Amino acid sequence: xxxxxxxxxxxxxxxxxxxxxxxxxxxxxxxxxxxxxxxxxxxxxxxxxxxxxxxxxxxxxxxxxxxxxxxxxxxxxxxxxxxxxxxxxxxxxxxxxxxxxxxxxxxxxxxxxxxxxxxxxxxxxxxxxxxxxxxxxxxxxxxxxxxxxxxxxxxxxxxxxxxxxxxxxxxxxxxxxxxxxxxxxxxxxxxxxxxxxxxxxxxxxxxxxxxxxxxxxxxxxxxxxxxxxxxxxxxxxxxxxxxxxxxxxxxxxxxxxxxxxxxxxxxxxxxxxxxxxxxxxxxxxxxxxxxxxxxx
Amino acid sequence: xxxxxxxxxxxxxxxxxxxxxxxxxxxxxxxxxxxxxxxxxxxxxxxxxxxxxxxxxxxxxxxxxxxxxxxxxxxxxxxxxxxxxxxxxxxxxxxxxxxxxxxxxxxxxxxxxxxxxxxxxxxxxxxxxxxxxxxxxxxxxxxxxxxxxxxxxxxxxxxxxxxxxxxxxxxxxxxxxxxxxxxxxxxxxxxxxxxxxxxxxxxxxxxxxxxxxxxxxxxxxxxxxxxxxxxxxxxxxxxxxxxxxxxxxxxxxxxxxxxxxxxxxxxxxxxxxxxxxxxxxxxxxxxxxxxxxxxxxxxxxxxxxxxxxxxxxxxxxxxxxxxxxxxxxxxxxxxxxxxxxxxxxxxxxxxxxxxxxxxxxxxxxxx
Numbered sequence: 001x002x003x004x005x006x007x008x009x010x011x012x013x014x015x016x017x018x019x020x021x022x023x024x025x026x027x028x029x030x031x032x033x034x035x036x037x038x039x040x041x042x043x044x045x046x047x048x049x050x051x052x053x054x055x056x057x058x059x060x061x062x063x064x065x066x067x068x069x070x071x072x073x074x075x076x077x078x079x080x081x082x083x084x085x086x087x088x089x090x091x092x093x094x095x096x097x098x099x100x101x102x103x104x105x106x107x108x109x110x111x112x113x114x115x116x117x118x119x120x121x122x123x124x125x126x127x128x129x130x131x132x133x134x135x136x137x138x139x140x141x142x143x144x145x146x147x148x149x150x151x152x153x154x155x156x157x158x159x160x161x162x163x164x165x166x167x168x169x170x171x172x173x174x175x176x177x178x179x180x181x182x183x184x185x186x187x188x189x190x191x192x193x194x195x196x197x198x199x200x201x202x203x204x205x206x207x208x209x210x211x212x213x214x215x216x217x218x219x220x221x222x223x224x225x226x227x228x229x230x231x232x233x234x235x236x237x238x239x240x241x242x243x244x245x246x247x248x249x250x251x252x253x254x255x256x257x258x259x260x261x262x263x264x265x266x267x268x269x270x271x272x273x274x275x276x277x278x279x280x281x282x283x284x285x286x287x288x289x290x291x292x293x294x295x296x
Numbered sequence: 297x298x299x300x301x302x303x304x305x306x307x308x309x310x311x312x313x314x315x316x317x318x319x320x321x322x323x324x325x326x327x328x329x330x331x332x333x334x335x336x337x338x339x340x341x342x343x344x345x346x347x348x349x350x351x352x353x354x355x356x357x358x359x360x361x362x363x364x365x366x367x368x369x370x371x372x373x374x375x376x377x378x379x380x381x382x383x384x385x386x387x388x389x390x391x392x393x394x395x396x397x398x399x400x401x402x403x404x405x406x407x408x409x410x411x412x413x414x415x416x417x418x419x420x421x422x423x424x425x426x427x428x429x430x431x432x433x434x435x436x437x438x439x440x441x442x443x444x445x446x447x448x449x450x451x452x453x454x455x456x457x458x459x460x461x462x463x464x465x466x467x468x469x470x471x472x473x474x475x476x477x478x479x480x481x482x483x484x485x486x487x488x489x490x491x492x493x494x495x496x497x498x499x500x501x502x503x504x505x506x507x508x509x510x511x512x513x514x515x516x517x518x519x520x521x522x523x524x525x526x527x528x529x530x531x532x533x534x535x536x537x538x539x540x541x542x543x544x545x546x547x548x549x550x551x552x553x554x555x556x557x558x559x560x561x562x563x564x565x566x567x568x569x570x571x572x573x574x575x576x577x578x579x580x581x582x583x584x585x586x587x588x589x590x591x592x593x594x595x596x597x598x599x600x601x602x603x604x605x606x607x608x609x610x611x612x613x614x615x616x617x618x619x620x621x622x623x624x625x626x627x628x629x630x631x632x633x634x635x636x637x638x639x640x641x642x643x644x645x646x647x648x649x650x651x652x653x654x655x656x657x658x659x660x661x662x663x
Contacts, residue, residue, distance in 0.1 A: 195382075201371070
């Protein structure tokens with residue numbers, strides 16, 4: 001009887017523990033997405049809100065696929081999607097190249113140092129993201145710190161175009177998202193048994209082979225997790241391309257912003273967001289779940 | 297078995313960590329087909345010593361020779377020495393066959409030979425048919441055998457084993473001990489084993505080195521270590537020993553008599569190392585070498601008789617261990633075989649008893 005009551009209490013407790021994140025996701029992720037999803041089937045109107053309701057006065061459903069046909073027929077959107085994927089992919093690769101050695105070095109450093117080094121990695125988060133991007137503008141601008149320095153040193157005659165191009169966008173994204181790459185990589189690398197590397201050395205593998213045979217394959221879950229954490233937000237990034245990118249830097253976040261705020265075409269913007277989520281982000285999340293299951 | 301020519305030999309190996317000496321001037325040689333066991337408590341430096349042999353640590357001083365060649369500074373991946381790790385360190389992302397094949401692949405062994413050697417080795421450790429399993433699909437004992445196969449498949453001159461049986465439960469450990477010995481016998485590889493378990497050391501070793509504070513205290517056969525320990529530390533570390541401290545009162549005809557505080561009669565032991573009357577010395581007597589009885593034993597030359605009261609007794613089935621409090625206050629452990637099923641004259645708690653041993657059962661120690 002007593003144990004029955006206890007198991008019932010435990011079940012209730014589990015329900016609460018599992019319920020909180022489900023409620024959270026439902027309230028702040030699923031519900032807004034359903035609103036966006038609904039809006040993507042509406043027509044734009046000049047009103048408040050600026051789109052037609054799902055149910056008209058007669059009780060019939062008013063839905064249209066116009067926004068999606070428009071989206072698919074406009075090469076601007078297609079190139080924005082592709083541009084986003086390209087920029088996010090290259091940024092992720094750059095983050096991986098920069099982040100792996102960092103994570104490796106931190107994981108291999110003596111224990112008292114690790115906490116400090118990890119703190120340094122997340123230190124930038126303690127100041128405003130926008131502020132840091134503006135700081136980069138101050139560094140990269142035509143009359144910015146770098147150009148002034150190079151001019152003063154006589155190394156260049158004319159200011160370099162360091163900003164308003166794709167390279168500046170890569171720089172901004174790598175700078176912003178690097179901690180998201182370093183932390184999961186550190187987490188897997190730190191867990192590695194030193195004995196595994198020593199065993200490989202003992203069996204005749206040179207240090208570089210030990211890395212490619214043992215360390216790298218065993219850190220793949222971290223590589224995948226870090227890449228997801230960088231790639232997914234980078235693909236929808238708006239602020240960095242808007243502030244550091246050029247006019248020809250096409251990213252879907254910017255297209256979305258333009259449709260939403262400049263053109264006030266909420267339904268089209270909603271369709272852009274829906275396609276982004278369904279076509280790019282969702283398959284990635286499914287892939288990551290599969291990965292997580294394969295390497296528990 | 298021992299041919300007299302050491303396969304691996306060290307000379308005055310020293311290694312300190314942050315000023316603390318871990319290994320302090322260790323020299324020894326291991327002969328072909330020998331099982332050399334380094335026995336010591338945690339922190340005695342035995343693992344550091346093994347890691348120097350494997351090449352994971354560079355000695356501060358001294359040298360290591362393999363077949364007469366100085367390998368002190370040779371990196372681990374070039375040494376013809378392999379190690380079996382305490383944690384086994386199996387590669388979790390590789391199958392059993394790939395784990396075993398790893399070392400051979402690094403050597404560039406041709407495919408056909410590689411396959412044959414893996415098959416042969418897995419048969420040897422009784423893991424045929426487990427080729428495709430991943431380490432996490434194996435039991436502890438199977439993992440241990442994969443680790444052994446992986447280290448042996450490279451046919452090393454010397455196999456280093458770090459606490460090879462520590463991760464196994466007691467039953468499996470005994471069985472594996474014998475398997476390990478059989479394997480060693482068949483392959484004739486020299487083993488250097490590090491362990492803290494004296495029973496394990498006794499059963500595996502052809503020679504044992506007892507290590508403490510970075511030094512070897514005694515290097516000898518298991519029997520010699522047990523019967524003729526060189527110091528109180530060795531006597532107490534290997535097996536159990538009753539140790540009486542006192543002064544030598546007389547030496548005659550290979551028998552040393554010792555006067556101990558608060559023990560009326562002189563204690564007798566065999567002369568082992570040079571002592572003279574008046575020297576401070578200790579007498580070590582193993583519990584199973586002391587006999588126990590209700591009646592006074594016949595007085596004999598060289599027989600040492602004491603009296604006491606049974607304070608505690610523990611029944612282990614095959615034998616019983618008695619804790620006897622001597623009249624002077626010392627406590628002595630006595631171990632006796634239970635030969636009879638229901639002895640008529642069973643010893644009980646608080647019973648007055650006589651205990652006695654022959655002089656040659658005791659070892660006189662000077663340190």
